[in-house]
Amino acid sequence: MNEKTLELKGSExxxxxxxxxxxWVSLLIIMLGLTGLTIFFEAHSVGPGTPFDxxxxxxxxxxxxxxxxxxxxVYIAHLWLPAxxxxxxxxGLATGGTIAVLVGLLARWFEMHExxxxxxxxxxxxxxxxxxxxxxxxxxxxxxxxxxxxxAAGAFVMPIVLSAVGxxxxxxYDGQASPSNLVPALKSYWMYSHVLANxxxxxxxxxxxxxxxxxxxxxxxxxxxxxxxxxxxxxxxxLRKIDGLIFKAIAIGFPVFTLATVxxxxxxxxxxxxxxxxxxxxxxxxxxxxxxxxxxxxxxxxGWVGTRMAWWxxxxxxxxxxxxxxxxxxxxxxxxYGKLG
Amino acid sequence: xxxxxxxxxxxxxxxxxxxxxxxxxxPTAIFLLCMVAGLSVIGTxxxxxxxxxxxxxxxxxFWYKVFAAMGLYNMYASWWFIGILAFLVLSVSIAxxxxxxxxxxxxxxxxxxxxxxxxxxxxxxxxxxAAAQPDQVRGVLHQAGFREFVxxxxxxxxxxxxxxKGRWAKxxxxxxxxxxxxxxxxxxxxxxxxxxxxxxxxxxxxxxIVYVQDGSxxxxxxxxxxxxxxxxAIDYYHTGMPSDYRTDLALVGEGGKVLAAKRITVNDPLxxxxxxxxxxxxxxxxSAVSFVLTDLTKPNFPQQLVHSNVDKQLGDEMGNKINISxxxxxxxxxxxxxxxxxxxxxxxxxxxxxxxxxxxxxxxxRVYQLYPNMLAYARMGxxxxxxxxxxxxPGDGKMMALLAGYLKQLEQSxxxxxxxxxxxFAAAMKEQGVPADRAAELGPVIAHAADVLxxxxxxxxxxxxxxxxxxxxxxxxxxxxxSPLIWIGxxxxxxxxxxxxxxxxxxxxxxxxxxxxxxxxxxxGKSAGRSEMGVELLLERLCRGxxxxxxxx
Ligand code: HEM
Numbered sequence: 090m091n092e093k094t095l096e097l098k099g100s101e102x103x104x105x106x107x108x109x110x111x112x113w114v115s116l117l118i119i120m121l122g123l124t125g126l127t128i129f130f131e132a133h134s135v136g137p138g139t140p141f142d143x144x145x146x147x148x149x150x151x152x153x154x155x156x157x158x159x160x161x162x163v164y165i166a167h168l169w170l171p172a173x174x175x176x177x178x179x180x181g182l183a184t185g186g187t188i189a190v191l192v193g194l195l196a197r198w199f200e201m202h203e204x205x206x207x208x209x210x211x212x213x214x215x216x217x218x219x220x221x222x223x224x225x226x227x228x229x230x231x232x233x234x235x236x237x238x239x240x241a242a243g244a245f246v247m248p249i250v251l252s253a254v255g256x257x258x259x260x261x262y263d264g265q266a267s268p269s270n271l272v273p274a275l276k277s278y279w280m281y282s283h284v285l286a287n288x289x290x291x292x293x294x295x296x297x298x299x300x301x302x303x304x305x306x307x308x309x310x311x312x313x314x315x316x317x318x319x320x321x322x323x324x325x326x327x328l329r330k331i332d333g334l335i336f337k338a339i340a341i342g343f344p345v346f347t348l349a350t351v352x353x354x355x356x357x358x359x360x361x362x363x364x365x366x367x368x369x370x371x372x373x374x375x376x377x378x379x380x381x382x383x384x385x386x387x388x389x390x391x392g393w394v395g396t397r398m399a400w401w402x403x404x405x406x407x408x409x410x411x412x413x414x415x416x417x418x419x420x421x422x423x424x425x426y427g428k429l430g
Numbered sequence: 431x432x433x434x435x436x437x438x439x440x441x442x443x444x445x446x447x448x449x450x451x452x453x454x455x456x457p458t459a460i461f462l463l464c465m466v467a468g469l470s471v472i473g474t475x476x477x478x479x480x481x482x483x484x485x486x487x488x489x490x491x492f493w494y495k496v497f498a499a500m501g502l503y504n505m506y507a508s509w510w511f512i513g514i515l516a517f518l519v520l521s522v523s524i525a526x527x528x529x530x531x532x533x534x535x536x537x538x539x540x541x542x543x544x545x546x547x548x549x550x551x552x553x554x555x556x557x558x559x560a561a562a563q564p565d566q567v568r569g570v571l572h573q574a575g576f577r578e579f580v581x582x583x584x585x586x587x588x589x590x591x592x593x594x595k596g597r598w599a600k601x602x603x604x605x606x607x608x609x610x611x612x613x614x615x616x617x618x619x620x621x622x623x624x625x626x627x628x629x630x631x632x633x634x635x636x637x638x639i640v641y642v643q644d645g646s647x648x649x650x651x652x653x654x655x656x657x658x659x660x661x662x663a664i665d666y667y668h669t670g671m672p673s674d675y676r677t678d679l680a681l682v683g684e685g686g687k688v689l690a691a692k693r694i695t696v697n698d699p700l701x702x703x704x705x706x707x708x709x710x711x712x713x714x715x716x717s718a719v720s721f722v723l724t725d726l727t728k729p730n731f732p733q734q735l736v737h738s739n740v741d742k743q744l745g746d747e748m749g750n751k752i753n754i755s756x757x758x759x760x761x762x763x764x765x766x767x768x769x770x771x772x773x774x775x776x777x778x779x780x781x782x783x784x785x786x787x788x789x790x791x792x793x794x795x796r797v798y799q800l801y802p803n804m805l806a807y808a809r810m811g812x813x814x815x816x817x818x819x820x821x822x823x824p825g826d827g828k829m830m831a832l833l834a835g836y837l838k839q840l841e842q843s844x845x846x847x848x849x850x851x852x853x854x855f856a857a858a859m860k861e862q863g864v865p866a867d868r869a870a871e872l873g874p875v876i877a878h879a880a881d882v883l884x885x886x887x888x889x890x891x892x893x894x895x896x897x898x899x900x901x902x903x904x905x906x907x908x909x910x911x912x913s914p915l916i917w918i919g920x921x922x923x924x925x926x927x928x929x930x931x932x933x934x935x936x937x938x939x940x941x942x943x944x945x946x947x948x949x950x951x952x953x954x955g956k957s958a959g960r961s962e963m964g965v966e967l968l969l970e971r972l973c974r975g976x977x978x979x980x981x982x983x
Contacts, residue, residue, distance in 0.1 A: 333961030344927035362908035369474040379467035
């Protein structure tokens, strides 16, 4: 039992729920504003055949990725430097990074009209969806950070985001970052919603896995008798709470991931007349889904919590990663948009 | 039903009930979920529905047979995989019946005060408290969204107020598991009463037979009307990549009456009386092509203009077979020299000609109409095509004759020095009646072509002259009576998960302690899924609310 007597220290309680809504809405407005300005002032520099690294969107992505990198450093430093100001910088940098990457994605949408004379949402090649993944992961993490007022997980989420950024850089280096025309089957509004929902799911599972690592580190430190104030562990929430956070992240992702799968089925139904063709990507999406369905049964019904479930969250993200990348790398099928050459 | 849920004792359960229990038990559910996930992997690693040669060469004769016996080449349709899926659905159905009543009871209004939980987030307010009386506390909790309250006493006789929100979240159990069952029923209805097949109809032609794949063979379904392809066309992006396929489709009934007509595109099908026509593919219905064949095995390289059709095979007395395997009207290639850049251009129509000859094996040539000098071919087993620039079109009779003459001269004179080769070329020019002043211009071209021919030892060359396309549209045709069930089940599944995960049940206990004159309130909260941080923040907010009498925003 943990009992606490509330001490009232004035009314300094941080952001209230209604202020939080205001905060997110203003971020949205800033993002749309920057996108508008980018399109307005830089449209003249874009035309058919403009190489993608000369596009304004590429600049935004680069800024965003840089901010992510700095933010990761600050989040990790915050484990040892508990000053609130350090944490605020970490959050601010991550927020700025997300805005920049999202502006990059939205600007790229516009640029696609100009470069390819075929406007489609920037969710059709591996480079674009990896950007989307990094931005959504940070967004989901920031949402949880502000809802639960704890920044420790940032030090674990941001490295995952940086790995995504590294992968993007490799794709750029390998010449797979240029926008390209969509094949007819992909030209569907179902696709946009399907891909977006999928990446919300992937991102939530990534956040859960990051928190799983945090859980295991703390559990291990406690087991070795290092106590709650060993080096950075002091900044982590207690084990029970991390366990709850992992659950929350998966609970955010799972319904959306389910929606994504249904949207994919609806799209396949409209394009080919069949919901499900057991192509490797679909099958792996099902495997991911079953992995987390099992997670919920173990937790809700069998009452599993703690280390085992932290491992489950990490392994679940491993399966998710295979669905996201491994299928494109190692297997063949209908979802060839992200074939690695 | 009652004894099904609350058995009097283990020994009184009969065998059937025990089996029911087993099928719907949690270990079974978890085993099944993991099993389906694990087995599904197999079919993604082993490519499905390939021709048997593919597996035979990969696995060898022994494992080929073993895998075949297990149905692994079409494993998602194998009896054991379908069986496991069916068992999963059975298990979910029984769980619905068996646990449904209990879950339903959990959604009922709280009848008595639930015990103070020992393992949940707890917080305390003491000192001066604005909302210290149960009714005032209730008011604050109401502001926080709690609507359901019960009052009672705990074991030590302290007054207790219990509040709950998200009472309906458990409806998710019914929606999710019911959704899974309904989707499965929908799938069953479709597979029993529906069909899904293909129709390939050439432009200006019509058909009424749908071919439905049935294992490795096809079943025919006759439609009660004719499906007419009035026009098939491909739209292109400016880069030359296809942007859409479309067919002007008409369904024609008795006496030529048009029952329905629509221009269908890839994501926009036509539905008539429950049968839906999807634009799925297209192909060549035997386009007429003509090309010039140059026979390099004969002296003087004789040429011949050949008229043929795509997919038609021609043969000669030497046992050579020439097959026109593919006509592509557009070829998009990356013209950028830079590895990282893309510069897509359409290089126009191409023809794939496959030559099978007893002496030279199989060689596939790709000839481009707009780039006739291009020499592109692959021998059987090559991974990529070999590309070269011949310097002139193989269809150019004069140049081919000059080349033949030059090679013959070389052979006769056995010319080894540059001077001797020049003499051989001059002789060939004279023989072919080419003015001598063109030697400087033609010499290097012919010399290069001669090198290429000697290097490549190709028996024939082709040059693409002309074509008249004839395409067919590939339609996917489906009747799917189960689809409403599938969509309803999917919506139930999503809604159910959303209420369960986003509006989880939350219970709150408030204990009223009296010590001396001061009241102390203890609060404790517990949420489904045990995520304590949110509960703790809520408790903190509530404590502030109780202290001041108004809930902070
Ligand atoms: C196929 C995918 C499945 C999904 C997505 C799923 C999802 C869930 C979820 C989220 C819960 C938590 C409900 C709660 O307690 O709040 C749950 C509970 C449960 N599930 Fe499943 N389930 C699936 C399959 C199955 C299967 C195969 C069984 C077979 C026995 C089953 C039996 C149960 C039972 C008995 C509960 C506990 C109900 C209770 O007492 O609260 N589920 N399921």
